[in-house]
Amino acid sequence: MYETHFGLQEAPFALTPNTRYFLRAPSHADALELLLVALQEREGFIKITGEVGTGKTLLCRLLLNNLDGKASTAYIPNPHLSAETLYEAVAEELGVDATRCANTHQVLKALNQRLIELAMAGQPVVLVIDEAQAMPEATIEALRLLTNLETERTKLMQVVLFGQPELDAVLGKQSLRQLRQRITFQYQLNALDRESVSHYLRHRLTQAGYNGGELFVPGALKLITRASGGVPRLVNILAHKAMLAAWGQGSRQVNRPHVLSAIRDTESAKQPGLLARWL
Template sequence: MYESHFGLQEAPFALTPNTRYFLRAPSHGDALELLLVALSEREGFIKITGEVGTGKTLLCRLLLNELDSKARTAYLPNPHLSPDALYEAVAEELGVAVSECANTHQVLKALNAALIDLAMERKPVVLVIDEAQAMPEDTIEALRLLTNLETESTRLLQVVLFGQPELDTLLEKDSLRQLRQRITFHYRLLPLTRDSVAQYLRHRVSQAGYNGPELFSAGALRLITRASGGIPRLVNILAHKSMLAAWGLGDRAIGRGHVLRAIRDTESVRAPGLLARWL
């Protein structure tokens, strides 16, 4: 809509996760580095948590891309499954013909055989679960039992859990303490700082083809940072609406006024009651 007005090749603030727009901000870059190092060390369980909109799914997709040539991956974007459905989903992701299995025992047997074959090929297997806080308690326990599949010298399956902070609360239950003890690395994604928000906006418009002067004024950056709380998804929403406001007025740069319009139009931003103080 406003792309040609600002000299862009595409919309820079779409909410759909796109790894090309990933910015190695301190927290996100550290999380990715931890994941890659922990997986290279063949650690069993790794957990990444963060508030809604902090970029967990984007980080998850980036990890899958990084592992593409190094490991065999299984990806579950919606883990609200029964234990039996979990086993079948993981087996299918690893190429097991589940339809030929008469029961759960046969599914597990075929899955174990597939994991051993991959281990013989020296191919690590990584199960990546997004939105892990949605897993029923008995399915989490089934996941722990699934990781018991191993040889005397090789861990057959590594698991990466991505989830909201509710996942931490869930895993605090005494009934899940055995799995909790197996989580060797954990990282909590943090919101972007003001400097990171500025870098984030600059990076995204540049990736979309912008090569002009600074697009967002210092005042606009302050407002976006405060209103969004540094949550990337909210930064995207406010930046997009601010650019719409500027385009509608024929302006070539984003100022405080454009951001204030965006804030008024966005119910989910932080502390909307402070708007009067920003005017």
Template sequence: MYEAHFGLQEAPFALTPNTRYFLRAPSHGDALELLLVALREREGFIKITGEVGTGKTLLCRLLLNELEDDAYTAYIPNPHLGPEALYEAVAEELEIEVSHCSNTHQRLKAINERLISLAADQKQVVLVIDEAQVMEEKAIEALRLLTNLETETTRLLQIVLFGQPELDALLSRDSLRQLRQRITFHYQLAPLEKTSVADYLRHRLGQAGYNSGDLFTPAAVRLLTRSSGGIPRLVNILAHKAMLAAWGEGNTTVARHHVLRAVRDTESIRAPGLLGRWL
């Protein structure tokens, strides 16, 4: 669409998570480092939470890429499952045939045998669950049983939970206190800071092939930062729409009024009541 106009090789603000566009902003860089350190220490449960649009799924995929050479990973992106279906999903990710297993005990035994086999091959096993806030309470308890699978010297499975803040409310239930006590590391992703939004825009534009000066004027960046609240997904939406507006006018830079048009066109802005102050 506007790629050729701005000298880009591809659209820089697509909403599809692409690890090539990951920016090690303070919060996101710290979260990734915590994950890698905790997994090296063989901690059992790790939890990462963040508001909608803060980049949890992108961080999740980056973690899977980082672990690719050093660990055997299982990934469940849609965990709205009952306990039995959850065990079947874990078994499938671990390449275990459980069709012959007639009950929970047999499924757990099959998973345990596979984990012991991988441990014998010096393979660390990490189960990563995205959107964990949608999990059923019984399925979360089933996860706790999975972490009981260990030898005298080795933890056979580590679990990383990614979820929205509702995950904290779910885990605060008294019935889940045993699992809650096993979460040894937790990090809450924060929105991008003011200076990080400018870096974020430059980074994504650069990854898309842009090699000129700043495409967004300082005033445009300030308005985009305030209107998005630093939420990466909203930054992407507004930046894309503002570039469309600039392209439509034949401009080679994105100015404040282009961002304002994008803000007016976006229903998901956090504080639409502030629009009058920006006019």
């Protein structure tokens, strides 16, 4: 669309998570480092929380890429499952043919055998669950019971939970206190500050092939930061729409009017009092 106009090889602000566009902003870099260090400890649960659009799924995919060849991973992107279905999904992710099991007991038995085989081969096992706040309470308890599988010296499987802040409320229930006590490492992703938003925009443009001067003027950058609240997904949406507006007017830079147009067209952007101040 506007790629040729701005000298880009591809669209820089697509919403589909792409690890090539990962920016090691302070909060996100710290979260990744915590994940990698925590997994080396080989025990307990790890929990990463963040508001909608703060980059949890991207971080999740980056973690899976980092673990490739170093651990056997089971990835559950949609955990709104019954306990029995969760067991089957984890088993299948680890190469167990659950269709040959007549009941849940047999699934767990086959899964336990598989975990032992991987442990004997020196292969760590990591279960990664995205959108964990969607898990029913009974399924969360089943997950805890699943991690009871262990040898005399080590856990057979580690669990990483990615979720929205609602996950903390779910885990705060008295009935789930046993699992809550097993969370040995946790981190909350923060929104980007103005400097990080600037780096974020420049990084994505560079990754998309841009090699010109500053595309977003300071006033436009400030507006994007304030209207998005530093949430990466909203930054992407506003930057994309602002570039569309600039392209439509034949401008080689994104100015404040272009961003204001994007804000008006984005219901989730922070608008009260913002437009009046800049008009």
